[in-house]
Amino acid sequence: MTSTTHPFVGRRRPTVPAVSPPGALTSWSVPYARRIAVTDALAITTAVAVAYGLEFPLRSSMAVSGEYSPSYLAVSVALCAAWFTLLTVGRTRDRRLLGSGTEELSRVCVVTWHLFAGVAIVGFLARMDLGRGFLGIAAPLGLVLLLASRLAWRRSLHRRRDAGLDVSPVLVVGPQHKVTTLVDEFHRNPRAGYRVTGVCLSDAPASAPDVVGGVRVLGTHEQAAAIARHERVAAVAVAGADAMTADAVRRLGWDLEGTGIDLALTLALTDVAGPRVLMRPVNGLPLMYVDEPRFSGSRYAAKSLFDWCTALALLVLLAPLMLTIAALVKLTSPGPVLYAQERIGKDGERFRMLKFRTMRVGAHDELAAVLAANGVDGVGAFYKLKDDPRVTRVGRVLRRLSLDELPQLVNVLRGDMSLVGPRPQIEAEVATYDRVAHRRLLVRPGMTGLWQVSGRSSLDPRTAMRLDVAYVENWTLAGDVLILARTARAVLAREGAY
Template sequence: MRQGELVSPIPSARRRPADGAISRPAIDWEQRYRRIVITSDTVATAVVVTATGSFFGVRDAANWHEKWGILAFGTELLVLGALAVSRAWAPAVLGQGAEEFRRLGRSLFTAVVVLALGGIALTSRNIKLWIFVAIPAIALITMIERYLLRLWLHRQRKEGRCLRPVLAAGSPATVRDLIARTRKFPHLGWRVDAVCTTDGLDGEQLDGVPVVGRLTDVADHVRHDGYRVVAVTPHPHWSPDRLQRLAWNLEGSDAEMVVAPVLMEVAGPRLHVDAVLGIPLLRVTMPTFTGGRRAVKEVVDRMGAAILLMLFAPLMVLVALLVLVDSRGGAVYRQRRVGKDGREFTILKFRTMVAGADRARAELADLNEGAGLLFKLHRDPRVTRVGAVLRRYSIDELPQLFNVLTGSMSLVGPRPPLPEESAAYGPDIRRRLLVKPGLTGLWQISGRSDLPWEEAVRLDLRYVEDWSLALDTVILWKTLRAVLYGQGAY
């Protein structure tokens, strides 16, 4: 991939093509990126099936369906067909969110099922090779390849390239909130280039973004200026009839219409659009706290903790020795925390402070730099030399794998609070206790101790409401990068 291959200028909010046609550069990079993803998936699949057939295939089989070449070709077509049918190459899901990997996993699972059924029908003896070797290898390589492409795309977006130009239409307050969010998270690929409001006074600006017209003029501005996304934010003007008319007026353009519902913090698999009696309804399902998916999470937690404990056992022994040599006291620190449904448990950590640090906390209360109910100091005098390194890279949290193994914690979940913090929770914040606390979570990959209290609570509640196995996978993957950089850890 050449540097800058996808880079293309975003049309200015005030640039209008002379002939009134839609400006296309912002759309072109999306198509280029989609072609790169398709090519990468195809090449990865071809390499895997060729290598599988060459090294493990049976070439002297009597029947045509036993020959490795036929099975390899059929497996590749099946995988690529499943990716196309599952819309795993849709531009809307490429480069952001867990949905891209969810569709990729669903496609490969479909390929496994179809391949297994085909093997049974053909009584193939070698079908296991393709089910248990080829497709898992394809899954591993394509997911790594997608992730590397995503990192590259996010880096481009942080530099102001490969962004979708957005026209925001709604009340000034909700539009300002949207502008702030897009600037805070540029990797999501949105940039608000223009705003339409009720008054639509030309020459005005909202947080540096020009106001180009009224809410009634949205479709005209989209057709003239080539915006990729029309973001409709809450405003009394947007009645069902007007939203429908706007959708009709945008037909034939390349713009995607996005409507922000009132339920801003409910997302992911809990939201469904159904047509009931001809009326489109946004159906919000209840959060999942029990059932089959939770049982799968329990199994994954226990197995994952056991595997990680075996992998990190040498490191944990070394860290324990360093802690003992560095300062007086035990290697492991035990503390009471509050878990699921308010039940207390003992959390395990490597000791990072001097002995008696809990008693010295009262003397440092006036220096507290933590947000909300949290007590934090950037330079806590109680932290030892070894403890500072352990905290920076979250190595002190490794003993909590025993908490996960015994069932008091999960690999992913909200932060486990202290009893005194939990006692001060209001009804809303107590919803964090509906699930097990986690070794990592959304707070871990979003800034950790640098997060404002309100943002940390919002992320925890979002996890409780919108939990899914795919989200857990993404969080675990991103935790590695957060730990390596050590951002927000002290």
């Protein structure tokens, strides 16, 4: 058998071609961004048209009142154009943001907010009495349509990525131990859209293995630019840029200039989201500040208000369904309709968490025997049996659809829980917490959370705990809204629940 060697292995400082070969970069992002642009335009036009149609049958004049009085048709056209333009200028369709994370959707929200705040300011300064109903319909409807269309496209993209399509090839560069970690992170989440095609090590060539993390070693960091061109990658990810010299990273950036290949730098800091990071250059050195997590103040008050209003609205909306479930539980299994269990909440405070009863009466006393029968020694964090014999027939359906959690809306109104947060656990589970796990108790527990929408009961305890702690330290109200949307999708798809 003839062995094959990559053309750059063994060479020193290859010359980077002046022109990138045709088709060198990933192509999925261009048509994907165009499709989003089309649906953005349709969403904006629909929202403004609906606002126009609903508002003006009730008005006697089709022109804006005030010193400057353009027609509302002209205002509508200008609003559509400005909205679409700001979505483009605001880089909401940047290929590096599309398909994963919350930054894309957050930018859409921020752009929309800035647009209508600007419209209000312009109207005030120009003394134009813009119809409140017109703006009050266009803004929220447009935002909902924009987010819904982008989430629909994202779901389609995830299906294609699950099939191995629409991914961006990446070359990872750095010392071996950091490269291994980064490759594992890329492989852990294929829906992020990256496929590592090779690695270049900054370690001594004599000690370099042929494969790192299941990926070929193609050369050294000095050869990375030429290898990136040859491999037609979309990005070069430097693993642990702090472990390489500043000069080496800077020269790599120079070598990639004009190629269209992105240069991404990773630091040895994980589970810290963008809102907590502030970059400030000091004498040409990028200095990164990391804000401490916020568990009080105006942002947390806004979260509490959002929780209370949303929980109240959901209780009113879902009252018929909840009454039906209560009747089914009562008729099919003797005992109370609701099950109240003591859980540990924010700052270690105890509260009674409500659920529709899904087990037979006295099930808690059988826990030790059931765990022993399934080979489980004691109670650990996130314990949950897949085939629990104590669950009733109706209870099994309620659990599968997560309908047993609906009474916790009352806990949200009481202030014991939040709509989004780490799931509340019993005292025995909290007793096993280490310092990292105790971070979960810094916020109110939630009806749903980051780990539920990332796999729910199918996740291993370590991953679930890491996701919960990441949420606690990086939560945002926009992120909560996205998690609630993903929860609805996960429930409807019955993903990971039992």
